[in-house]
Amino acid sequence: MAFDLKVNGKTVSVDADPQTPLLWVLRDHLAMTGTKYGCGINQCGACTVTIDGQAARSCNIPAAQAVGKSIVTIEGLSPDRTHAVQRAWAELDVPQCGFCQSGQMMAAVGLLARNSKPSDADIDQAMNNLCRCGTYLKIRAAIRRAAELV
Amino acid sequence: MTKHQTDFAPSGGSTVELGRRTFLVSAAAMAGGLTVGILPAEQAAAALGSRNPGQQSTGAEFTGVVSIAPDNSVTIRTVKCEIGNGVHTGMAMIVTEELGCDWNLVRGEYMPPNRNLRENNLYSKTGGLAYFSGRSTGKEMMEQLLQIGASARERLRVAAATRWGVPVDQVKAENSTLTHAASGRKLTYGEVASDAAAIKLDAEPAxxxxxxxxxxxxxxxxRINMQHILDGSAVYGLDVQVPGMVYATVRHVPAHGGKxxxxxxxxxxxxxxVRAVVVVDPAExxxxxxDRVTAPMGMSATTNGPQAAVAVIADHFWQAKVALDLLPVEWDAGDGAKWTTTQSIYTALGEAAKDTSRGNVLRAKGDVDDALKSGRRVEMEFMTPYQDHFLMEPLNGTALVTADRCDVWISTQHAQQAMYVAADETGLHPEKVHVHATYVGVGCGRRIYGDDVRTxxxxxKKMAGKPVKVIWTREETTxxxxxxxxxxxxxxxxxGDDGMPKxxxxxxxxxxxxxRNLTDTPYQFAIPNFRGRTKPFATNIMTGPFRGPVFVSxxxxLETFINNCAETAKLDAVEYRRRLLAxxxxxxxxxxxxxVAQKANWxxxxxxxTAQGVAIGNWAMATTQDGAxxxxxxSTVATIVTVEVSRRGNVAIPRVDVAxxxxxxxxxxxxxxxxEGGVIMALSSSLHEELNVANGAIVEGNLDGYRAMRQADPLMPQEIHVHFxxxxxHDRFSEAGEPPMGPPPPAFVHAYFRATGKWITRKPFMKYMG
Incomplete structure (x- = not known):
């Protein structure tokens, strides 16, 4: 069944079961693989995108629920890697393997959209994504830096 | 109800047609953008471009390791895969030191193992089957990369000197620019690269x-791949798109070794x-x-042999996953069923450790039995559980198998091993196997032996001619x-009377x-009677290398025991170690x-x-033949962990210091x-992580049952201070990834003891605290 999604400012047509999780529609049907599969049960946050500006874990949202809403993925965060979060991530050299970092950055975008000067406690509570390389302290510092750069 | 074959759905059996398509071979794209007859592998390569370091760019090649393009960009190909440890960046840095190129112009690619093989293992000097995995700074690899950089630089100088008609010694090479000072002439490396690449030097430069x-x-x-991480374009194995591919998801027998x-x-x-169900049968x-070809990491049933499995193949992953969840499957747990509970394993393991009637003596000096008869006695029993790597990127891989070629796209720590495993599985000569390694969503040892490649x-191969992307769910990966x-x-x-161990x-x-880091401890030089014995203990549960194997346990x-000795003797634990190491x-x-003691204000x-605890350890220390x-x-690492225990027993880690x-x-x-990452992974695994076993099968599958440290964890270290x-x-460049996995947990345990008076002797600590 075909339906339309609005992803990174463009309307795209998808031919899939509308109950397919948004994550797999993005990855397999739209070939947008920046959004990662990590756990599939709404825990690790690797699949985080923003929907109407709010961070959301796309593994747990049927694509049908995202119809008519504005979805932003890591690919659409900025045309040239200059979003404040991307600049902060680069400046602090946050990633190690990098696999979780799309989700980390999108979670940070969602946090900063509703709280422009988050405290460490705000950051910890809002993020809570898994990073097996253990970049948590750099992520915290990079979010503080991004808040300055916005 | 069949085994040992592939079941095809009526609508999905298009392999014949697709097989024919892949044989309509013409490597060249036609003018006007027509792409008739291009192999899926080549289409994939073009699409992935520089986002996947396994794909290859072109430029004037000095060796397979260094090419310089007319735009002055430098491509450095490395035989090791980037797993997050920065090896890709490190190896490019080593070449840059001697090449004298502008670091901002350097990009990285992988050396395909197939090319290395065809060129007689030229890029892996340490032997035909050298370690393609690990760090950038192994001595022989480092010397090779420095020499490659120096050689390319000299050839660039000769090329510039020839073009200008001046002596070579008047040409300076620096920052990707060749300069003749006397005449003020300049050329970029890129401008003479193709001339230089054709030059042979009479002698290699020193x-x-x-x-x-x-x-x-x-x-x-x-890291040189930062740009691709920032916009999500870095291609990991999970992200590979091969034209015409289908998706599979796999379920193995839950009890390892079963049928x-x-x-x-x-x-x-x-x-x-849904297109098909495919069976993986170890008996096949x-x-x-x-003949006479061996894999670098070997082949064995438990390291990279197949486990019994079924896979559902569908047009999309989600369809395959939903169908596999509903597929009725019956398993025979086999011998593993005797391990009915985790406790049954712990009981047997604990008894094995205490059994002094047998065991391999790794180190012995003095008369231990006699010396144990007198003096103040310290005695402890320890145990550590099975733990999962819990790699961020679940296991996966994509393969296209035809009668005379196999292409594999995979997140691997060891692309060369992957090539040999794929050759073994298909029966194709390794020269016909092309492994396109990708970025890796962390490795930690899990992706070395190639059991994932095998599966x-x-x-x-049962969907010959059709590219198949196989994805393990998180639960299956765990x-x-x-x-x-x-x-x-x-x-x-x-x-003894001085409080030191007799x-x-x-x-x-x-x-x-x-x-490792137990019977080979340098403390033994200060201990007159010392003995270390070990014995193997196995269940059906498979184990493998995991960032600091056995070193971590x-x-x-050892460090918890030494801290207990120091505390028993009422001596300072740092000073105690100074004496043991004297x-x-x-x-x-x-x-x-x-x-670390000075910087942490010990x-x-x-x-x-609130209390501090200390520990030290060494990863990868060499030993003599008799175990000294x-x-x-x-790599020696020392850690001081600061712990806060509230009146209600809540524990926090305000600070960790590392030297x-x-x-x-x-x-x-x-x-x-x-x-920093090692401290967090070490504390996560030691505080929280434990796999349980029921009837020979692992219970936990995902983060709802397996706790790994996340940003909001109350035990997340709030500060980590790394001191240089x-x-x-010393002249060695030892690795940095594994050593910090060892000392932080015993330093935590020591601090916890000093705050509460209680020793923790088993992992995960959270289960045994309070």
Missing amino acids: LKPKSEWTFLGKASRK LKSYNFDAIKAMPG GGRGLP VVAIA RQGRYRDIAAAKITATL AIDINQAASRPIG NCFF NFPDKGWIKTLDE GQSLPRG PVPFSG FDLGSIINPDAVRAQM GGNSG
Whole structure:
């Protein structure tokens, strides 16, 4: 069944079961693989995108629920890697393997959209994504830096 | 109800047609953008471009390792895959030191293992089957890369000198620019690269001495793949798109070593998108490698043999996953069923450790039994559980198998091993196997041996001519791990009148029975009677290398025990270690200990409920034939962990201090990142992580049952301070990734004891605290 999604400012047509999780529609049907599969049960946050500006874990949202809403993925965060979060991530050299970092950055975008000067406690509570390389302290510092750069 | 074959859904059996398509071969794209007859593999390569370091760009090649394009960009190909440890960046940095190129113009690619093989293993000087995995700074690899850089630089100078008609010694090569000072003429490396690449030098240039390095070990460099991580374009194995590919998801027998009894394809045949069910049967086996060809990491049933499995193949992953969840499957757990509970394993393991009637004596000096008869006695029993790597990127791979070629796209730590495993599974000569390694969503040892490669190829070969992407769900990735080895130890000591150990007797049992950082401890030079014994203990649960294998358990056992000796003797634990290390010639240990003690302000007065603990360890220390430690080898790390325990018993870690002696280093920030990440992974696994077993199968599958440290974890260290003052400057460049896995947990346990009076002797600590 075909339906339309609005992803990174463009309307795209998808031919899939509308109950397919948004994550797999993005990855397999739209070939947008920046959004990662990590756990599939709404825990690790690797699949985080923003929907109407709010961070959301796309593994747990049927694509049908995202119809008519504005979805932003890591690919659409900025045309040239200059979003404040991307600049902060680069400046602090946050990633190690990098696999979780799309989700980390999108979670940070969602946090900063509703709280422009988050405290460490705000950051910890809002993020809570898994990073097996253990970049948590750099992520915290990079979010503080991004808040300055916005 | 069938086995040993592939069931095709009526709508999905298009392999014949697709097989023919792949044989309509014409490698060249036609003018006007027509792409008739291009192999899926080549289409994929073009689409992935520079986002996947396994794909190859072109430029004037000096060797396969260095090419320079007319736009002055430098491509450095490395035989090791980027797993997050910065090896890709580190190896490019080493070449840059001698090449004298502008670092901002450097990009990285992988050396395909197939090319290495065809060119007679030229790029892996340490032997035909060299380690394609690991760090950037192994001595032989480093010398090779420096020489490659120096050689390319000299050829660029000769090319410029020839073009200008001036003596070579008047040409300076620096920052990707060749300069003739007298005439003020300049050329970029890119402008003479194709001339230079054709030049053969009469003699190889001598390398700069380390003291004259201007790049390595000076300023830190950010990872060269950063740009691709920032916008999500970095291609990991999970992200590979091969034209025409289908998706598979796989379920293995839950009890490792068991068998498939039956499945019922009819139950899911009509589901949307479902094409086939494929069986992986260990009894079928691989088709074997050619005579006298061996894989670098070997082949064995538990390291990379197939496990019994079924896979559902569908048009999309989600369809395959939904169908597999509904596929009726019956398994035979086999011998593993006897391990009914986790406790049944722990009981047997603990008994094995305590059994002094047998065991391999790894180290013995003095008369331990006699010395244990008198003096103040310290005795402890320890145990550590199975733990999963819990790699961020679940296991996956994509393969296209035809009659005379196999392509594999995979997140691997060892692309060369992957090539041999795929060759073994298909029966194709390794020269016909093309492994396109990708970025890796962390490795930690899990992706070295190639069991994942085996399963991917075993499934894809049954869909010959069709690219198949196989994805393990998170639950399957966790339950089909090759886990951290379980280990247990009983350690006994007697203390002399001075409070120092007179005798230490170590009895360990483990699924990988080695004495690293236990029986080879340099403390033994200050202990007159010392004995270390070990014995193997196995269940059906498979284990494998995991960031600091056995080192992590052994360091916890030994350091906790030494801290208990010091506390029993009422001596300062840092000073206690200084005395134990006084006779060891490698003073990097004491220097590291002193550095961390000073920077953490060890001995300071702390509020009630707050305490510091200390530990030290060495990863990859060499040993003599009779098991004694070799000084100036391996990576020494010392840690002080500060712990706060509230009146209600809540525990927090406000600060961790780390110092190290790796000898020398090339990229300080990369070392810092490994130390910080290692501290967090070490504490996560020690505080929280444990896999349980029921009837031979792993219980936990996902983060709802397996707790790994996340941003909001109350035990997340709030600060990690990495100190560089312990580094000795010794000529070795030892690794940074594994050593910080050892000392933080015993330092935590020590601090917890000093805050509460209670020793924790088993992991995960959270289960045994309070």
